[in-house]
Amino acid sequence: MRVIVGTDIASIPIAIIIALVIGGVLIALSGVNPFEAYGALLQGAFGTPQHLADTLIEATPLALIGVGIALCFRAGVFNVGAEGQFLLGGMAAAITGNLLSTAPAIATLLAMAIAAVLAGAAWAAIAALLKVYLGASETLTTIMLTYVATYLVSYLLNGPARDPATPIAQTQPLTTSGLLPGLWPGTTLHVGIVIALIVAVAAHYFLRRRVGGFQIVATGLNPVAARSAGLPVRRILISVFLTSGALAGLAGFIQVSGVQGKMIVNLSPGYGYTAIVVALLGRSTPLGAFLAALFFGALSAGGASMETSVGVPASVVTIVQYLTVLLVIAYTAARTLRRPSRVADEEE
Amino acid sequence: MAISPLEPARAAPGSTTGPILQMDKSTVRFGEVVANDRVSFDLAPGEIHALLGENGAGKTTLMRVLAGLIQPDEGQVFVRGEARSFESVADSVAAGIGMVHQHFMLVPTLTVAENVSLGLRSAGRLFPNTARVGRELRALADKHGLSLDPSARVSDLSIGQQQRVEIVKALYRGATILILDEPTAVLTPGETDSLLAMLRSLTEQGTSVVFISHKLREIRAVADRVTVLRHGQTVGTWALDSVADAELTSAMIGRDAAPTVSSRLAPTTSVAPVPRLAVERVGARDRRGHAVLDSVSLSVAPGEILGIAGVDGNGQTELAEILSGVRRPSAGEVRLDGANITAATVAERIGHGLAHVPEDRQRTGLILDLSIAENLAMETVGTAMFSRRGSLNRAAVRAHAEDIISRFDIRCSGPDQRVRDLSGGNQQKVLIARAVSRAPSALVVSQPTRGVDLGAVENIHRQILDLAAQGCAVILISTELDEILALSDRIAVLYSGTIISTYDRATVDLGTLGMNMTGQSV
Amino acid sequence: MKSGLHRTLAVVGLVAAIGFTSACSTAVPSGNTDNATSAARTPVEDLSIAIVLSGPITDNDFNQVGYEAAEAAGEEVGAEVAYAENVSDANAERTLRNFASDGYDLIIAHSFSFGDATLRVAAEFPDAVFMAGTATSNAENVGTYDNPDYQGAYLAGMLAAGVASEGTVGWVSAIQTPNLLANLHAYEAGAEDINPEITVLHSFIGSFYDPPRAREAALAQIQSGAQVLSAQTVGTIDGAIDGGALAIGALTDQNFLGPDNVLTSVLWDLAPVFTDVATAVQDGSWTNENYSYGVAEGSITLADFHGLDSRVPADVMATVLEREAEIASGEFEVPYDVTTVD
Known part of the structure; x- marks a missing residue:
């Protein structure tokens, strides 16, 4: 944990640059001018209003889920199952939205968001309770629960929740009262990014200024000492897990309501997993995770453009994303190894 | 005062008689x-x-x-x-050159032989021959009269045993x-x-x-x-x-x-009708279900210091955990002012005026990566002292720390300094100050001066004595007999999970306690 | 080998959905027919084509079929071809929009689940032509294409019945979608064409992708006497190999999955559709109809037998080839029946 939280900020731009250079070499090997490819990537991420909107739209679920995972990291637990919490959030939002299709938009959207938050939190609660009361590794249970969630959503979409008008595994399209309002006329940008920003700022404030946030940080740094000092460690762990699940569920709501307009089987191209990396790159801080999500969103939006316009596979972008994080971790680890732990300096 | 140091002898290069x-x-x-x-x-x-x-x-x-x-x-x-x-x-x-650090460089989940093999080329690179290393370690340990089980898991060893491992490890590597x-x-x-x-x-x-x-x-x-x-x-x-x-x-x-800390002049001899803090027939089991505490009964009155002497690993840790609320006893009761607090949480006990100082300041006592101020506020951060409606008052946290730092003579650069960067003695002072500054009605303090320098020992002992003088009931758990003898009014010896003897301070000497600690009755 | 749940779901689901669309277009004429016939489009010079695929272009399967067809069409009409592979449903709309805003003239959404995304983007880019594997309604600039593989299933049924000396053949598939029902009924009809006494066993395993279950279903049919199985879902061929039966593959030449067991496969070639669509976009004659290319257009064919044609009696083979020619010429129409079964 210390490695993750204590990352040297300076290492991040360096890691990004090195990862981009390695990505450039890979692009060159595939026979494309890397500068041209990265030009296309920049163009695709920021070049037009719609492209900028795409970057922000991609960043939104990553930021929401990433902030939740960062909170978990700070408390010393690992929520690897945000993917499942996200899918169930999307599912709950779509079902609620279709049930309330004739209600006023504000009521429908609120109900959808609440349903999604509850679904995500409930799914996370299973893993949290298993960990706190039975000592089951949350890493394993959340992964297993993600499988269950994926198949549950697939079952619902192929069965009871399927739009009878189509054989495709998806719900009925939401009516306009179930769609998130747009933010930037002329683009597909919706208000989700504002929600994500508010969540990130609130989480930042919580960690810095609230007793609960202080207790999360203390627990993450040394749960034994925290417990010994009377901190409600179990309750803290359960609450960060539920919060993380709730934020993943909220992200599911935003994707359903703001992007797809219905629940589909493949709602997530792996947001729940990418967000783990976003949280790592964001040094487990909410604002850091938000910035990392913007970076990943730009890479993702720009990568699609790079693929379509210069024919470089978008997987290069994935490589750059993960290389960045690996390099940050390696850099931090190398520094930690080279400079022996301060524990040894104890008697000075 | 005359100081007459020897001149260091300079060795000629290649000399075999000069300094090594x-x-x-x-x-x-x-x-x-x-x-x-x-x-x-x-x-x-x-x-x-x-x-x-x-x-x-x-x-x-x-x-x-x-x-x-x-x-x-x-x-x-x-x-x-x-x-x-x-x-x-x-x-x-x-x-x-072989080092034996104060903080052991051992992997708790590995066995002794595996720990010694770590990074040791002669043990075999990928798959160390731990069986051979184990045999050689045993021979080495026997030769020096140390009992050592190379197949034991380090996490199951007492601190003393772990140190033995460190010494034998250095010797094994040819120091x-x-x-x-x-x-x-x-x-x-x-x-x-x-x-x-x-x-x-x-x-x-x-x-x-x-x-x-x-x-x-x-x-x-x-x-x-x-x-x-x-x-x-x-x-x-x-x-x-x-x-x-x-x-x-x-x-x-x-x-x-400086004058050494003397034993207390006027110990409270009249026992109050209701002891401030007591355990009655408490038991505890380790993870494998073995009894580590068996029907231990103790009580301490206001103003009294009860010393618990004993060799490390005889149930002290568990007793302290049961008293502080970190561990639930497998049997028996804990009472504070006559009320049964066996089921109370750590926080509730703190609220009732019980303070405790865990034995291992770095592992269970302090959060090393937080500041002095944050560590000092840790236990009571949710109270009106440091927060209002869940909103942390960082200024109050800092002000409190500044006060404590000067009152307890903590040597640091300020309240924001990370505890990790303090010396061991000053870390311990932070831990003691956190408990003492609340003016608790009962204090459980474990190994208060382990690995702490003389100046800090004196300071810490003074704090404990002052607290008792103000009417606090103190249970002092220590493996340092000098400390137990210097501070306690009564002394109980914990051996193999049971109290095998209890003495008034005035009626016991070092030799008797030493015999009791190794399980021999006098 | 087949791999990846999502891709297979997409593939099988797409086939199902295409069948559904074709069912609609067969049963109910498109509501937009007026638009379709009246709208004359501006001819396009320097045609550029983009295809969006849900899986990798090297899957030896559905996505490769689509990609190669697009490349073949581009070669044929002299158009530049771009593609985006491994596009998830969640990213389909953005990818389609990227191609449209980059000025591609013909954009092919090659997955059953891209329908809604295609319609949304098409509404924003009226000058581009979109072809969707399926769409729930036809916009002016969105055409559809489907896979009338029931025509090939008829031929497969004939072959199976001709080889099955004991009088029992089998058919294993996923779930009862219109497309697969049409396939089953055509298969049954073809089998009866050769042997009126034939018994045709069928199994719907109830899932789009469950190879172990498909394998079990195949083995059960073989134990009930089936000698030839139509493999409409992954795992069937493995069951045929284990049970010592023959199998007829689907979509691509699947002989490599069982060189001694896969008699032939019913192939689907999209190049004729894409070439015709590209030509029509070039000369401005494109309309938003459903392009259903079957045996007549050379899109549905039987694969090479890889030497296993020795297992087929010569008279049966002759009848099959004759029937294929009749279907192609329109002389014989394969019955289209999507009645649900037990």
């Missing part, structure tokens, strides 16, 4: 701070050379230079007359110069004796030992010469048979020896 190890004007700076200022000393073959000094005097820096962990900015190190510079730990090991950092701080009197005997037997076989300590009695029992460090400088080197204790003490602290 010599430091010449070694200087280490950390920014503004000079941790070692032209430190010189020499170690003769087969000698036990003690380094004496308060914490912060530069002993550990000196040791880290020899370990290859830091390079001196100036000065030189000679091994067998040749100038050597240690770029890494490997260089130091190759020169035959001819052994450097021990405060080795007795964690040992029982019996273990200390056998360690000292082992060191003497090692020197007879040609090993040389640097023995870092601030316990004069041990230094006198084992060492040939002593070098005193103060404020990063060498005060001098003496042969022990030609120097008096008082002389060394004043060399170490830079003034005449």
Whole structure:
């Protein structure tokens, strides 16, 4: 944990640059001018209003889920199952939205968001309770629960929740009262990014200024000492897990309501997993995770453009994303190894 | 007061009769701070050379230079007359230097043999031959009269046993110069004796030992010469048979020896009708279900200090955990002012005026990566003292810390300094201050001065005595018999999970307690 | 080998959905027919084609079929071809929009689940032509294409019945979608064409992708006497190999899955559709109809037998080839029946 939280900020731009250079070499090997490819990537991420909107739209679920995972990291637990919490959030939002299709938009959207938050939190609660009361590794249970969630959503979409008008595994399209309002006329940008920003700022404030946030940080740094000092460690762990699940569920709501307009089987191209990396790159801080999500969103939006316009596979972008994080971790680890732990300096 | 240090002998290169190890004007700076200022000393073959000094005097820096962990900015190190510079730990090991750190460098989940094999090329690279290493370790341990089970898991060993592992590990790696950092701080009197005997037997076989300590009695029992460090400088080197204790003490602290803490003048002898804090027939089991505490009953009255003596690993940890609320007893009750608090949480007990100081300040006591102020506020952060409606009042947290820092004489750069960067003694002061400053009605304090320098020991003992004088009931759990004898009104001896004897302070002596601690009744 | 749940779901689901669309277009004429016939489009010079695929273009399967067809069409009409592979449903709309805003003239959404995304983007880019594997309604600039593989299933049924000396053949598939029902009924009809006494066993395993279950279903049919199985879902061929039966593959030449067991496969070639669509976009004659290319257009064919044609009696083979020619010429129409079964 210390490695993750204590990352040297300076290492991040360096890691990004090195990862981009390695990505450039890979692009060159595939026979494309890397500068041209990265030009296309920049163009695709920021070049037009719609492209900028795409970057922000991609960043939104990553930021929401990433902030939740960062909170978990700070408390010393690992929520690897945000993917499942996200899918169930999307599912709950779509079902609620279709049930309330004739209600006023504000009521429908609120109900959808609440349903999604509850679904995500409930799914996370299973893993949290298993960990706190039975000592089951949350890493394993959340992964297993993600499988269950994926198949549950697939079952619902192929069965009871399927739009009878189509054989495709998806719900009925939401009516306009179930769609998130747009933010930037002329683009597909919706208000989700504002929600994500508010969540990130609130989480930042919580960690810095609230007793609960202080207790999360203390627990993450040394749960034994925290417990010994009377901190409600179990309750803290359960609450960060539920919060993380709730934020993943909220992200599911935003994707359903703001992007797809219905629940589909493949709602997530792996947001729940990418967000783990976003949280790592964001040094487990909410604002850091938000910035990392913007970076990943730009890479993702720009990568699609790079693929379509210069024919470089978008997987290069994935490589750059993960290389960045690996390099940050390696850099931090190398520094930690080279400079022996301060524990040894104890008697000075 | 006359100080007559010996002149260090300079060895000729390649000489076999000169010092095996010599430091010449070694200087280490950390920014503004000079941790070692032209430190010189020499170690003769087969000698036990003690380094004496308060914490912060530069002993550990000196040791880290020899370990290859830091390079001196100036000065030189000679091994067998040749100038050597240690770029890494490997260089130091190759020169035959073996370190036994105060904080053990062991992986708790591995066995003794596996720990020794770690990173050891001769054990086999990918798949260490731990069976062979185990046999050789056992032989080595037997030879030096240490009991050691190479197949035991380190997490199952007591602190004393873990230290044995560290020593044998260094020997196994071919160390001819052994450097021990405060080795007795964690040992029982019996273990200390056998360690000292082992060191003497090692020197007879040609090993040389640097023995870092601030316990004069041990230094006198084992060492040939002593070098005193103060404020990063060498005060001098003496042969022990030609120097008096008082002389060394004043060399170490830079003034005449402070009066030692005396035992309490007027202990509360009249026992209150209802004890402040009591346990009744409590039991505890370890993870494998073995009883580690069996039907322990104790009580302590307001203003009384009850000392719990015993060798590490006889149930002290569990008893402290049951009292503080971290552990639920498998049987029995805990009572505070007559009320059953067995089911109360740690926080609830804190709310009821119970304070506790965990035995391991770095693992269970403090959160090293948080600041002094944050650690001090940790237990009561949710109260009106530090927060309102869940909103943290950082200014109050800081102000409280500034007050505590001056009241408890915590040496630091300020309330925002990370606890990790404090010396052990100052870390312990933070931990003690956190408990004491709340003016608790009962205090459970475990190993309050383990690995802490003399100045801090005095300060901490004073805090405990003052608290008791104000009517606090104190349970003092310590493996240091001197400490138990100096502070307690009554003394109970914990052996193998049971209280085998209880004494009034006035009626017991060191020898009796020592026998009881090893399970012998008198 | 087949791999990846999502891709297989997409593939099988797409086939199902295409069948559904074709069912609609067969049963109910498109509501937009007026638009379709009246709208004359501007001819396009320097045609550029983009295809969006849900899986990798090297899958030896559905996505490769689509990609190669697009490349072949581009070669044929002299158009630049771009593609985006491994596009998830969640990213389909953005990818389609990227191509449209980059000025591609013909954009092919090659997955059943891209329908809604295609319609949304098409509404924003009226000058581009979109072809969707399926769409729930036809916009002016969105055409559809489907896979009338029931025509090939008829031929497969004939072959199976001709080889099955004991009079029992089998058919294993996923779930009862219109497309697969049409396939089953055509298969049954073809089998009866050769042997009126034939018994045709069928299994719907109830899932789009469950190879172990498909394998079990195949083995059960073989134990009930089936000698030839139509493999409409992954795992069937493995069951045929284990049970010592023959199998007829689907979509691509699946002989490599069982060189001694896969008699032939019913192939689907999209190049004729894409080439015709590209030509129509070039000359401005494109309309938003459903392009259903079957045996007549050379899109549905039987694969090479890889030497296993020796297992087929010569008279049966002759009848099959004759029937294929009749279907192609329109002389024989394969019955289209999507009645659900037990």
